[in-house]
Amino acid sequence: MSFSQLGLCDPLLKSIKEKGYSSPSPIQQEAIPAILTGRDVLAAAQTGTGKTAGFALPVLQRLAAGPKTKANHVRALILTPTRELAAQVETNIREYKTHLRLKSAVVFGGVGINPQMKILRSGVDVLVATPGRLLDLYQQNAVKFDQLEILVLDEADRMLDMGFIHDIKRILRLLPAQRQSLLFSATFADNVMSLAESITRNPIKLAVTPANTTVEKIEQQLVAVDKSKKIPALTSLIKQQKWQQVLVFSRTKHGANRIATKLASAGLPSAAIHGNKSQGARTAALKAFKDGSIKVLVATDIAARGIDISELPVVINLDLPNTAADYVHRIGRTGRAGAAGQAWSLVSADEIDQLQDIERLIQLLIPRESLAGFEPNQPLPETKLLPPKKIKKPKKAKSTSSEAAGKPQRNGKSPQRNNSSSQRTDKKPQQNGNDPQRSGKAADSNSQSRPPRRRRVNPQAKRKAVEA
Ligand code: AMP
Secondary structure: OOOHHHOHHHHHHHHHHOOOOOOOOOOOHHHHHHHOOOOOOHHHHHHOOOOOHHHHHHHHHHHHHHOOOOEEEEHHHHHOOOEEEEEHHHHHHHHHHHOOOOOOEEHHHHHOOOOHHHHHHOOOOEEHHHHHHHHHHHHOOOOOOOOOOOOOOOOOOOHHHHOOEEEEEEEOOOOOOOOOEEEEEOOHHHHHHHHHHHOOOEEEEEEEEEOOHHHEEEEEEEEEEHHHHHHHHHHHHHHHHOOOEEEEEOOOOOHHHHHHHHHHHOOOOEEEEEEOOOHHHHHHHHHHHHHHOEEEEEEHHHHHOOOOOOOOOOOEEEOOOHOOOOOOHHOOOOOOHHHHEEEEEOOOOHHEEEEEEEHHHOOOOOOEEOOOOOOOOOOHHHOOOOOOOOOOOOOOOOOOOOOOOOOOOOOOOOOOOOOOOEEEEEEEEOOOOOOOEEEEEEEOOHHHOOOOOOOOOOOOOOOOOOOO
């Protein structure tokens, strides 16, 4: 399928070509025509699937046909959970709208409000915003919604996780009832479904399958190490493997700072990025990481959300995240848009429960490596592959049409461009781990519960060929 078959106009097709996209991703194939109809859409799509273009392109096309935006008004509002994601979404929009006469802007907290008020004065067609700053701007009469035609909630699950529900409800009360609403979320837990019900009307529901392609495309390793030795082990691993660009995850902000400082003093230029850093510091760190002046970026889960660096080669979990879903989010930073990637986890004995949960979710026993000089005094117990957890079916959203009768799948988590297809969810959903389309690798490990083999880290080892 080509982009021109999706009903997009020539100026957008031109920008898509300039971006170098040759064919639409599965979520784009479904979302673009659905949004162009003007209907509400509920889409299960994680970052990395091409979801941004999936909503941005049709939104721009619909706006291109409409009236001029009045002073301080906006015609499409895109809400995102983090500043980084907001900035990234708006950058994409700016690129896609190059050949259209539309204006876009981004507003988020942590930076001065006055320049944002100035930009809004002449009206913007597409406003990308984080909820808190948008409300501040509204209170100052800097933004008006009478002309609003389209609302997009991006990463709705994350917004709820981050406690934005009250802000979102406040914003919804300010918007015209007559509008098109689009909700994108990686998962459809009960809280996301009830939000979706209050926002959308008779939505078309979309999801991408299979669920865990991201995980399968990424070469994952685990190194058992004592908790107290993690930072020296990390330093040794990065040096030994001669990695030039590594994203390291830390569960805490304090931990992120400490790791970055220690790595820097061991001769590895590093920076930390988390919620306590100013926007300027975050942007500078990201820029330095992208241009190679720092090798290691240490991030917390929330700060890392929305970092889009194409072909990020390595992600390291210095500690395991609190939830197994976050592990998938974390390692999804590598191997994006079809590129291969590696994910390493340094795991201490006290993290055995988190490890079990992760392996259960991804239906894979993560291969173990030993790192010379860092063999743990407290051994990491072997794990067994448990059967996948039953996924609770989401509540049905209000609907009358046959399209809306389907249920969105949970965990639509992956760059699906290569070997998967998207589907309307009125087809039978498949659960993680039971998906017959999953790769042989995962299916094998699903059928046997023996412990993974151990290897020694060999920097010269050829990287596993990853299926395209
Ligand atoms: P997203 O899921 O929107 O965060 O997009 C992930 C990455 O995929 C971004 O770097 C996009 O520029 C890229 N991308 C989006 N659509 C396509 C496409 N059709 N072909 C290739 N890359 C794409």
